[in-house]
């Protein structure tokens with residue numbers, strides 16, 4: 162099969178190569194999926210799991226990409242709940258070969274059915290950003306109606322999902338980002354927007370929840386904005402500062418079939434809009450994943466047209 166492969170961590174996305182790799186075999190409880198579309202998170206090549214397995218052993222050459230939409234093409238021994246030919250989407254294991262390929266082996270429980278009226282490119286754009294937003298807001302942040310949420314990077318892939326879901330659940334949403342992202346963040350449902358380049362974050366006042374996708378100094382300063390009993394949720398590692406009278410939580414997104422169903426039903430019903438910036442074919446993926454100009458939203462790679 163054709164796949165994008167990386168072997169050199171120092172080279173970053175510029176080290177990606179399109180090559181032939183053996184088709185994956187399904188392990189116990191796996192399915193093999195014929196990938197129609199795949200997502201990619203730009204920071205993946207900095208994650209240890211891209212380079213080593215769970216025992217720290219070198220696993221290069223690695224195939225990046227951990228979210229997909231496609232069709233089940235083989236079932237491993239013991240697999241239940243999915244059938245051959247079924248449309249699916251979901252999150253694949255971090256420490257195994259990923260989705261920038263024509264086929265991928267993945268545990269069946271990581272996938273959910275993809276309704277027939279949802280395009281594969283849309284399906285592939287949802288698992289990481291949608292599940293991260295859902296888990297950060299509702300599991301880790303314990304968001305309640307009427308609370309206020311500060312969403313960093315509100316026009317980005319994760320931030321736009323956080324903004325929409327928080328708004329749907331009755332929160333007051335303050336988005337942040339670059340000046341050029343103001344209208345996009347407001348269009349996704351933010352009530353207000355803070356340009357981190359020219360406006361003072363501290364002017365926001367107190368909030369119940371901060372959803373941080375940026376980290377560093379922004380994360381540190383955000384801790385001081387959390388009201389008593391509030392939560393700082395980070396997806397970019399532990400925050401350097403903690404709220405004086407609240408929680409600081411960092412987490413890595415987990416596969417969850419029921420949450421994928423919740424997310425895709427909202428997309429079908431028009432309550433949730435995905436944020437796709439660019440769609441390219443697998444043959445052109447190396448160039449698409451090394452953009453020469455700023456792209457907002459996710460880059461989706463189509464393995465089949």
Ligand SMILES: NC(=O)c1ccc[n+]([C@@H]2O[C@H](COP(=O)([O-])OP(=O)(O)OC[C@H]3O[C@@H](n4cnc5c(N)ncnc54)[C@H](OP(=O)(O)O)[C@@H]3O)[C@@H](O)[C@H]2O)c1
Pocket residue numbers: 202203204205289290293313314315316317318319320337338339342357358374375395396397412413414455456457458459
């Ligand atoms: N822990 C987890 O499970 C998990 C899951 C998903 C994502 N993540 C992480 O979350 C981060 C965001 O992912 P994403 O897919 O949402 O990325 P994205 O689509 O690039 O969104 C990030 C947004 O934040 C903006 N931004 C970044 N730094 C900024 C700064 N200093 N000032 C103003 N705006 C800034 C970006 O603008 P520019 O494009 O102009 O920089 C972009 O609009 C990544 O580091 C990713 O690895 C973690």
